[in-house]
Amino acid sequence: MLDIAEELDRWVEQGRDFAVATVVAVGGSAPRRPGAALAVDTDGTAIGSVSGGCVEGAVYDLCREALADGEPVLERFGYSDDDAFAVGLTCGGVIDVLVTPVRAGDPVRPVAEAALATAATGGAAALARIVGGPAELLGRALLVRPDGSPEGTRGGGHEGGFGAHPELDRTVAAEARAFLDAGRTGTLEIGARGSHCGAPLTVLVESSVPPPRMIVFGAIDFASALVRVGKFLGHHVTVCDARPVFATRARFPEADEIVVDWPHRYLERTEVDARTVLCVLTHDAKFDVPLLRLALRLPVAYVGAMGSRRTHLDRAERLRDVGVTERELARLRSPIGLDLGARTPEETALSIAAEIVASRRGGTGVPLTGAHTPIHHDLPVHPTARIGSVA
Incomplete structure (x- = not known):
């Protein structure tokens, strides 16, 4: 979401409702990394990209559906799908995409607005969202400032970022700050015991930092x-x-x-x-x-x-x-x-x-033609964090 913050912040200022699709995990040869986003407003205007063109049409339709029914959805696109060629993902990769509606009155709206405003002005903040776990928690968000203080959503009668347990908010806020310090985007895998909600969770952390x-x-x-x-x-x-x-x-x-x-x-x-x-x-x-x-x-x-x-x-x-x-x-x-x-x-x-x-x-600088090295490969900066153990 934060990679298209300037455009989305303008949509917020104009009072537009929209749905945003975010890449939350990739495997194999995928053209975009976690955090890449595509957004669609109620008029059907689209900005951003999740796949460099491969599955944009299918993701666009998911955004329109999320705007209509108000439900977040996690969808996987990959070469193993029967309809891989139908949606256009022919590069041999797999991507998981979370689609979240951001409408007036939605629980995620306040924290999304704060995150987008910070990122659009070049400020530093980390946006943590649940992208795997119980359906009722999917898409809930927590905004972490550089000092580690969280700003969360309200929803489900709970106060706090994830509306599940304040210990979870504090745990994720501490881990998200480590991502922010490194200026990177990635995922946290939280075991059932560490999540305090009886089920394992996956949390995507997107970092917004000033330009290098x-x-x-x-x-x-x-x-x-x-x-x-x-x-x-x-x-x-x-x-x-x-x-x-x-x-x-x-x-x-x-x-x-x-x-x-x-x-x-x-x-x-x-x-x-x-x-x-x-x-x-x-x-x-x-x-x-x-x-x-x-x-x-x-x-x-x-x-x-x-x-x-x-x-x-x-x-x-x-x-x-x-x-x-x-x-x-x-x-x-x-x-x-x-x-x-x-x-x-x-x-x-x-x-x-x-x-x-x-x-x-971590590139070699050699021509890709005839080489056997991966096309997309980053140096390991911060491994996927794992918190807690599965009960």
């Missing part, structure tokens, strides 16, 4: 192309250079921030996290060495540096001379980017972006 940062050091022509690609990939992009004549808004109109400062000084005082990518395009030792000495010791997702192979060897020796260890040096992507044969700034930016995506997703 990309900091580009070096206000050169290659940086301008990388800024555009970084924005296309959804990053909050900062350009930093110590030379005010080059670090200008006129040269980098699409950057979110332009900073005139020595790169290592700026990196010392700015916030980074495990999703931040650092791209060093200065290839000048007086900037590179103090910057990379700091960058390689920070808990960031990616550190890449531009330069020839000879420049890299010289840079590595300079870094060793200032105390950078071999383990720290092993984190450095240099020369930066994948081997695409790139020459122009735009091609080079694509090469760098491709390496960033491969690093994030």
Whole structure:
């Protein structure tokens, strides 16, 4: 739901009723991941996608039915279904889709509105919804803020997120915050004892977090192309250079921030996290060495540096001379980017972006043609959590 938050938040402001279909589990070769959503309003307008086109028609019909009868429904589409070709899922995967009506007066409406408003404005929150378990709990939701405080739905005469047991709300809120801290979406498997309701539950946790940062050091022509690609990939992009004549808004109109400062000084005082990518395009030792000495010791997702192979060897020796260890040096992507044969700034930016995506997703960078590796595969960031034991 949160991946189409901006559009859905506008629907909420306009007072529209709608149903939202969310991918809650995938298996095999499925084009979208858990959290992908498609929504349909009472006029039949549709936004979003759950399968890249494979089963959109069937899911659209389920949304219309949920709007009419007010009942959430969990549906599986997969290659083992007799009607797999009829609905169009021919990629060999399996997807479970939860369809939830969000209408005026529905118990889920208040928490959905709060979650969408937070996500649409770039705020941080985790939306936890029951996607497997007793029918009367299906679709119930809990919104968790970064401080761990939950905001839940009202329904069934119960106060609290899931209307079942306050201990369940507290347990899920604690686990959802771990998902939020990691900026990821996934599921919780809760045993019958842990659920406090006598039955096992599956809970989907969707995280809304601010865009990951990309900091580009070096206000050169290659940086301008990388800024555009970084924005296309959804990053909050900062350009930093110590030379005010080059670090200008006129040269980098699409950057979110332009900073005139020595790169290592700026990196010392700015916030980074495990999703931040650092791209060093200065290839000048007086900037590179103090910057990379700091960058390689920070808990960031990616550190890449531009330069020839000879420049890299010289840079590595300079870094060793200032105390950078071999383990720290092993984190450095240099020369930066994948081997695409790139020459122009735009091609080079694509090469760098491709390496960033491969690093994030665990890709190999080899052509898919003739390869035997999975097409869709993420690095394990946080395994599916299991809480409680089955009685």
